[in-house]
Amino acid sequence: MKLILTSFLFVIIAIANGQSIKYLENDPVWKVNRSYGPCVSGREYNYFLSGDTLINNKTYKKVFSKGYTFGLNNPSSSCPTYYNIFVDNTPIAYLRQDNKKIYCIYSNCLTKKEILLYNFDLKINDTVKFYESCDTNNFITAIVKTIDSIIVDNNYRKVFNLENINCKTENSLSIIIEGIGSNHDLFKLCDNYSEGNFLTCFGFNGKTMYSTNGIQYNLDVTMQFQDRPLGNQGSYFYKSPVKNK
Numbered sequence: 001m002k003l004i005l006t007s008f009l010f011v012i013i014a015i016a017n018g019q020s021i022k023y024l025e026n027d028p029v030w031k032v033n034r035s036y037g038p039c040v041s042g043r044e045y046n047y048f049l050s051g052d053t054l055i056n057n058k059t060y061k062k063v064f065s066k067g068y069t070f071g072l073n074n075p076s077s078s079c080p081t082y083y084n085i086f087v088d089n090t091p092i093a094y095l096r097q098d099n100k101k102i103y104c105i106y107s108n109c110l111t112k113k114e115i116l117l118y119n120f121d122l123k124i125n126d127t128v129k130f131y132e133s134c135d136t137n138n139f140i141t142a143i144v145k146t147i148d149s150i151i152v153d154n155n156y157r158k159v160f161n162l163e164n165i166n167c168k169t170e171n172s173l174s175i176i177i178e179g180i181g182s183n184h185d186l187f188k189l190c191d192n193y194s195e196g197n198f199l200t201c202f203g204f205n206g207k208t209m210y211s212t213n214g215i216q217y218n219l220d221v222t223m224q225f226q227d228r229p230l231g232n233q234g235s236y237f238y239k240s241p242v243k244n245k
Contacts, residue, residue: 020099021155023120023179024049024061026204029219030186034197039079041071044200045086046221047186053094055105055112060094063186067221085223093187100178104187109134117187120178122147122160128176130189140189141166142174152179152202152209165190177202183212 030047045067052059066087073081094105095117104117115131122128122144130140142162149156157178165174167190174190175183182189185197201211203219211217 020097021157021179022097023102024095024097027206028202028204029206030181030202031200031217031219031221032185032197033200034185036196039071041069041079043067043069044221046219049095053091055094056114058096058114060096060105062091063093063095064088065092066223068223102181104131106134118176118181120158120176122158122176128160128162128189130182132188142189150177150210153204162189167191177210180210 028049032045032047034043034045036042045065047063047065049061050064051062053062054060064087068083068085070084071080071082073079091107093107096103100119100121101116102118102120103114105112105114111134113134113136115134115136116129117131119128124144124147126144128142128144130142131138132140142165144160145163146161148159148161150159151157157180159178160176162174162176167174176189177183180199180202183199184190185199188197191197199212201208201217201219203209206219208217208219
């Protein structure tokens, strides 16, 4: 009897260890801040998933973004002041999960070529190749120097600390968080000279599960009023300021 119970326990443990976290389920949302110069300007936005699509006989989640851009007439009078709201009416990318890997198709890729966006099964000294566009000849490389872990929704997630990133900036450091992505942006591993992207928080089912500094933020971007759409992006029209509930 003892042998049977012991064997049964091992089976349960094996099954639990073999299960993969479903990274793209439960309506995940990423909140990102972006600043860029030389004027005082920036962008705050969400990435969110809405609906599935079939590409090359594989099912992908459709990725959209929404948020606002702003500019201030400071420090130079040549810098404009503006506040624009944007809401995508077409996907910006498509994601699918395969075990501990997330694959991506960027919507501007005419060939619908799939790239490996994240591998969350890395080991120390592994080399990471990160593609910020569908051009597979242009990628960013980094080395996994150390691996830590954090708890997200009662699950341990690996944190990969990267170095030697060819981001065109000195002493550039980035991290990749299992199931969340880069600490800069879902689709960016690092910054360049003129701009910075920083993940503020991440969550799902409408609840913040992780923030970069431990502070509990509102997961959704608060957009106060509608000015005009940007580019080919759609827009929501509000009669009064909209607040998170």
